[in-house]
Amino acid sequence: MTLTGLARLNEADAREARALLLTCAAVPRWAEEIVQRRPYADVETALVAARAAAEPWSEEEVDAALARHPRIGERPQGADADAAHSRREQAAVDGTDPEVARRLREGNAAYEARFGHVFLVRAAGRSAAEILAALEERLTHDPATERRIAAEQLREIAVLRLEKELA
Template sequence: MQLAAFNRIDAEAARAVVRPCVDIDRWVDALVDGRPYSSMEALIEAARTRALPWTVAEIDGALAHHPRIGERASGTSAEASLSRSEQAGLGVQREDTAAALAAGNRAYEEQFSRVFLIRAAGRSAEEILASLRERLTHTDEEEIPVVADQLRQIAILRLEGIFGS
């Protein structure tokens, strides 16, 4: 989508454009209400600042739509398509790495009661596994800012992808 078109479309259509980036109403509404944007840089900066801070409830609500790392997102939604694209770089994993990711996902969910979230784009399965293991040493208070940062990174990457930047 072109930024000029995003600036002109009605609010409901604009919400539909940005919601697949992260399903947090306050963030979506802030980006839509902030139009018109003079440049992609202005839109990206707004996206970054409107994400500070996200509440635990907002994070948990947004994570309800995220598949586990290493699992293929199902469905035909824009968000599922973006997730599949982001995890495509993981490629075919070694059997031991895939098993370790699955076990790590389970351990993370048991410890934090949410899916493990990491910006997969640009990372190998081994890098993700190392991060997962490190994050399992966190307390919930230590982990929340990390999850929020990963969610922000994913939202920005998706936004850049939607606008082709």
């Protein structure tokens, strides 16, 4: 029997539940904390626990989570859950528009040169224009401010992914 929704988190063995959570964010301590707090009465309680476990993530945890994210505007390859999440989240980014593609390539390169990691933004629900505006604005930040914002975006993405998994 395949578990779905909240039962997928509550009733799966610890290994399977951890694997599910790691597709939302590659942060083992976060995943373990959520697994240990099971069972959850409802999805919202699970999401509250996920938010709490992510406050804060260490620098190493942020780096690990960032390393699993593709660049905005590049289509993730593969059939794994990480790639599926990224494809769904970036659906509004039109890779067929050469101007958008160029600006994203250039912006991603400038961002990585400045901050040393991929530009990360919660892309779900945002248009390509909104994402480009966020990228250009965030290039003006100092490294400490940008690191804090990137960590916030990671947490938002992780919780949104978990919400999709539990729906």
